[in-house]
Structures are given as structure tokens and as C-alpha cells.
Amino acid sequence: MRDPFSYLRHLEGLTVNDGIYDFLPHWQKDSALHKFIRFIADEILMDDTDGPTRVPFGSDPLYPDWILPVDAAMLQYGIIDEPLFFIPDESAPERTPGGGGDSSESGDPYCVVNACYDYLLNLRWTQAYEDLMSRITDEVFYVMFLNRRALASLNQFLARYAGEVTTDGFDADEASLMDLFVRDGELKRVRPPMWARRAVFYRDRGRCTTCGTDLSGLIDTLNVGNYDHMMPLAGGGLNDVTNLQLLCENCNSKKSDKVEEPSNRYRRWY
Ligand SMILES: [Zn+2]
Structure with a gap:
């Protein structure tokens, strides 16, 4: 389990023949992880x-x-x-x-x-x-969504392909994809919808995943939560709920557009 994505190297089938295009539209409820689980299953x-x-x-x-x-x-x-x-x-x-x-x-x-x-x-x-497929996907998603490092590995893998997409490679019927990009290999920044923010906020228990600062607004109303792209958009990262983590303002500005392995500190349940 040290490298839960060791077989990602063999996953080219997920992205072959422009398969990466399915992952590009922002904030799909059928997330990158859903697609990944379905592919493997x-x-x-x-x-x-x-x-x-x-x-x-x-x-x-x-x-x-x-x-x-x-x-x-x-x-x-x-x-x-x-x-x-x-x-x-x-x-x-x-x-x-x-x-x-x-x-x-x-x-x-x-x-x-x-x-x-x-x-x-x-x-x-x-x-x-x-x-x-949807039963298996729901069940595996439930477990895997908690593991930010696994999610970061998946998003890192996908970013390699998304980062190589050139907008002049789209066919006429893929014109809508062109609008998703600011430039070749970089998707536009789109604010996460409420459902995605809520999911990440609850998963990360309302705390900065790096320093643990409470971001619930209950204890300190001055702390603002930021929904950080673990794989930055500039590096081919996706606007996907599985690519988000909760960070405080301080940790977020320190990280900015760098790729950092997400914290593997998980809060105890009790
Ligand atoms: Zn922090």
C-alpha cells in the first residue's frame, strides 16, 4: 500500500485516443476518480x-x-x-x-x-x-476520496496528459473544449461549485490539511479556507473535486502554484 497507484503506469488505456478529453470539463459530478474506478473495475x-x-x-x-x-x-x-x-x-x-x-x-x-x-x-x-458499475464506483469512491495522497497521484497522472493538450488539436465537434483553456495545456480557473466545496470541507473536517488551523468559522471567524488545486492548473491540473484540498490562507500562499505532496496527517476519529 506504500504506492497504491503503482499500476497507474499501465493505465494508458484511460487516456488513449483523446480519452483525456472526458476529464477536461470542469466540476463534473462524475469525477476523475469515478472514471478511474469504473475503468479499473x-x-x-x-x-x-x-x-x-x-x-x-x-x-x-x-x-x-x-x-x-x-x-x-x-x-x-x-x-x-x-x-x-x-x-x-x-x-x-x-x-x-x-x-x-x-x-x-x-x-x-x-x-x-x-x-x-x-x-x-x-x-x-x-x-x-x-x-x-455505479454500485462499485460509489463504494470505492467512498473509501478513496478520503485519501488525499492517492487522489493527488491520480491527478498527477492525468495532469501529464491534460498538460499536453493543444487547442488546435480539437475537431470541429470538440470546439466547446477550446473554451475551457487559457492556453495550451492549461485549463481556466473556475470556482468550485457549492457541492464540491462542501464535500472537500467535510472530508478535510473544516481544517487546513497542512497546519490543522480551524477554518469552520466557529472558533475563529478570521480564518478563511481556500480550495487549493493539489495539481495546479498551470501544471495541467483539472478542475475536479478530487484535485482539491482545504488550506488556510497562509499555507495556500506559501504553496501558491507549486506541486507539493499533500499532507498525510489524518485526524483521528476519536
Ligand atoms: Zn494552514
């Missing part, structure tokens, strides 16, 4: 390159049916009541409920992989899969 659930991962299902522990992790996850969240797909037994006829089709070739490991692959590809277009 989708990758993991769709990853069957080494053959399907099998999860036992059924009441008989000796002879269980085998289902895919994605079905196990949908069952666990109560999105489905019964598995949608059983992994065909390599030595028995396929038993896809309502599947039908060309199931005659089962018994061949290659066909088992194909059957899983077909199922997964179709599943991705269903509401059930959409529901699963």
Missing part, C-alpha cells in the same frame, strides 16, 4: 485473457456450478437474483439459461473462453452491468 471484470476466473455457486460444495466474477458481484449487490451465465463445463454440454445458440461445441476449452467472452461483451450493454 471494467478492466478487471472483463479480463479473461487467461481463461475465465471461476466462482463456485450453488448449495452443493462438492459439485458447485461455476459462474463468472461479474455475476458473483451482481448477485452480491442484489442486482440479479440468479446467475445470468454458467461457465460451461469443459466435458459437459453448455447450460446457459436461455442461451441456446451454437452451444454444441462445448467440451473444448477454447469454446468455454469464447462463450464467456460473448456473454461479457453482451452484458456490457445491459442496465444490470451499468448498475453494477
Whole structure:
């Protein structure tokens, strides 16, 4: 856990083919972290390159049916009541409920992989899969949003790509993106909306994340909170709720446009 984002290096899929453009519009409630979690969850659930991962299902522990992790996850969240797909037994006829089709070739490991692959590809277009993604995203976001260092790593990664966006690279239908920039690689400063400020204020418990000064206005009305971009806009940082931290005026002016690792001091719950 020292480097929770070590696999970020392999995340080019998130930003390839102008994927970074999705991250540029300011203050999306579907934040950079939401997109990141969804990307990873989708990758993991769709990853069957080494053959399907099998999860036992059924009441008989000796002879269980085998289902895919994605079905196990949908069952666990109560999105489905019964598995949608059983992994065909390599030595028995396929038993896809309502599947039908060309199931005659089962018994061949290659066909088992194909059957899983077909199922997964179709599943991705269903509401059930959409529901699963939003449940996973909400759950992981809830935990990760608390960890400013992880958020800073993610935003640092994305800033490398956002900082290389040139406005003359946009197609005609991407003209609205041009207005988001002050210059190539630098997004305009847009004041965070109330929901983003509230989220960050409560997460950081109304205190400067660097020096701990109370910014609630209850104890000292002179202390003003600043919503600092951990990755500065000038360095390709995004106007994203996951790129904000609460700083007092003093710490904010000391930091100004520098990139500093956010404090890893977390207040105790009790
Ligand atoms: Zn401070």
C-alpha cells in the first residue's frame, strides 16, 4: 500500500485516443476518480485473457456450478437474483439459461473462453452491468476520496496528459473544449461549485490539511479556507473535486502554484 497507484503506469488505456478529453470539463459530478474506478473495475471484470476466473455457486460444495466474477458481484449487490451465465463445463454440454445458440461445441476449452467472452461483451450493454458499475464506483469512491495522497497521484497522472493538450488539436465537434483553456495545456480557473466545496470541507473536517488551523468559522471567524488545486492548473491540473484540498490562507500562499505532496496527517476519529 506504500504506492497504491503503482499500476497507474499501465493505465494508458484511460487516456488513449483523446480519452483525456472526458476529464477536461470542469466540476463534473462524475469525477476523475469515478472514471478511474469504473475503468479499473471494467478492466478487471472483463479480463479473461487467461481463461475465465471461476466462482463456485450453488448449495452443493462438492459439485458447485461455476459462474463468472461479474455475476458473483451482481448477485452480491442484489442486482440479479440468479446467475445470468454458467461457465460451461469443459466435458459437459453448455447450460446457459436461455442461451441456446451454437452451444454444441462445448467440451473444448477454447469454446468455454469464447462463450464467456460473448456473454461479457453482451452484458456490457445491459442496465444490470451499468448498475453494477455505479454500485462499485460509489463504494470505492467512498473509501478513496478520503485519501488525499492517492487522489493527488491520480491527478498527477492525468495532469501529464491534460498538460499536453493543444487547442488546435480539437475537431470541429470538440470546439466547446477550446473554451475551457487559457492556453495550451492549461485549463481556466473556475470556482468550485457549492457541492464540491462542501464535500472537500467535510472530508478535510473544516481544517487546513497542512497546519490543522480551524477554518469552520466557529472558533475563529478570521480564518478563511481556500480550495487549493493539489495539481495546479498551470501544471495541467483539472478542475475536479478530487484535485482539491482545504488550506488556510497562509499555507495556500506559501504553496501558491507549486506541486507539493499533500499532507498525510489524518485526524483521528476519536
Ligand atoms: Zn494552514
